Structure formats: structure tokens, C-alpha cells
Amino acid sequence: MTVVSKDDKNLQQVLDKIAAMDEPRKGIMQRMHDVILAAAPELKPRIWYGMPGYARSASTPVIVFIRNDDLMSLGLSEKATLKPAGGRDGQLIPAAWFFDDLDEVTEKRVTEIVRAAIE
Structure with missing residues (x-):
């Protein structure tokens, strides 16, 4: 009998969720998943x-998440440590970014956001 870890089960559920999405969003969301894990393999x-x-x-709170609703978005939970560059906008801290595709510049920015969120 093969024992599957909770982490492996959870990863498979995420991959299945992404695989069930329609193209072109499925490919974009898979790439976003890959970029997040490349930026922070410990997540x-x-x-x-x-x-x-x-x-x-x-067993710990989610820090970073992606959504595929009307818009695709990258978001940070209240557990993220992201501090906005250049200070706050009043009491607002950037916590969500919408995207419709990924390019090299966007992937680099996602990497920066994810790494800052887990510091």
C-alpha cells in the first residue's frame, strides 16, 4: 500500500483544480502556480x-493565493508580511493584483511579491 502525504494530496487537488479550468486560463494559471513555487519552493x-x-x-494559514473568477488574480492573505514599497496609501496595503496573461516582466513581479510576502 502506497502512503500519500497530506502535502502530496493537497498538491494533487491544486493541480486537478487548475487542470479543470478552460484554456487559455488553464495554461496561465498553471504558469502562475509554477512561478509561485519557483519563487518560494517552501510553500x-x-x-x-x-x-x-x-x-x-x-496546518498553517495561506499566505498567497490565486483566483480564477471573472478576473484572474494573485492575492495575499492577512498573514502575508508584504510592506508596500514607497509606504502606505493611507491604511491601504496592496494585497491583490489582476492579470490576464503572464509575460517575463509580470513573472518577475510575481516572484518579488511572493518573496516579500513570506519574509
Whole structure:
């Protein structure tokens, strides 16, 4: 009997969720998933509110998440440590970014956001 870890089960659920999406969003969301894990390989994927989320472990709060609703977005939970460059806009801190595709510049920015969120 093969024993499958909770992390492996959670990863498979995330991959299945992405695989069930329609193209071209499926490819874009898969790439976003790959960029997040490349930026922070220590993060563990799991389904969070029906979409992919990424946390330090299966039992800790999600820090980064991606959504595929009317718009695709990258978001940070309140557990992220992101501090806005250039200070706050009043009491607002950037916590969500919408995207409709990924290019090299966007992937680089996502990497920066994810790394800042887990510092």
C-alpha cells in the first residue's frame, strides 16, 4: 500500500483544480502556480476557498493565493508580511493584483511579491 502525504494530496487537488479550468486560463494559471513555487519552493499548495492557496505547511494559514473568477488574480492573505514599497496609501496595503496573461516582466513581479510576502 502506497502512503500519500497530506502535502502530496493537497498538491494533487491544486493541480486537478487548475487542470479543470478552460484554456487559455488553464495554461496561465498553471504558469502562475509554477512561478509561485519557483519563487518560494517552501510553500505548500492547497485548495483555499475553492482556489489554489499557498502556505508554509498544511496546518498553517495561506499566505498567497490565486483566483480564477471573472478576473484572474494573485492575492495575499492577512498573514502575508508584504510592506508596500514607497509606504502606505493611507491604511491601504496592496494585497491583490489582476492579470490576464503572464509575460517575463509580470513573472518577475510575481516572484518579488511572493518573496516579500513570506519574509
